[in-house]
Amino acid sequence: MSHPVKVDVWSDIACPWCFVGKRRFEQAVARFDGEVEVEYHSFELSPETPVDYAGTEAQFLAQHKGLPTQQAEQMLAQMTELAAGEGLAYDFGSLQHANTVLAHQALHHAKAHGKQVELKERLLAAYFEQGLNLNHAEVLADLAAEVGLDRDAVLTDLESGAHLPAVRADQEQAIEYGIGGVPFYVFDGRLAVSGAQSPDVFVTALERVAREAVTESGQPA
């Protein structure tokens, strides 16, 4: 392989399918005979979400969609079961619904320091499995420090909004591309996969762009 396959991923922290999709994508990367470079891009599913929403996840869903709370709870139970099939321990009972704009800024800080993939994993686990409150810069800075980032530098950037323009640029690009839902994966800027698809689909995309890159470069396969 002459160069890694670049995969741009639009996703949100507060997106259960994004964590499931991440696991399925990782299975594909493990099967793929080549290098893969992943870059995450910001996508806010619910930018209107208030900071420190006091209700449960089921209540948020019920209010947001006008559903009976019992039906919302049933959906969350089904999502929990499905995530468990991917080895994820979703805990919607302890989940603290978050406005994710600060988390996205933390991910851009991490990208600038070569730790974005690590922080993405840490934030998803903190949100869906550990019930941490990702609304606040202090919590995000603590988690960033866990993956090797400078806590004070993260905090400074979050408080100043240094990476907010990068978040908005990602969102504008998503609109330009017509991305309406996440996760959304773009392979070498040519092929795209929408949703938490099976590892087979991701492998197909990886192998195809790798094969086409070899053909275009004139190098032997």
Place this chain on the structure above:
Amino acid sequence: MSGPFEMVGEVDAPVCVDGVCALPTDAVEAAPAGAGTASDGQHT
């Protein structure tokens, strides 16, 4: 939806849109957890 890209895979794979995530209810009922690729129902 695809913009300038060629789409690969299922067209109705589960995604989250506007704070709500499609839940493959049928797949959950019919197959082992984690097998879902259909889109039906909702979840945030």
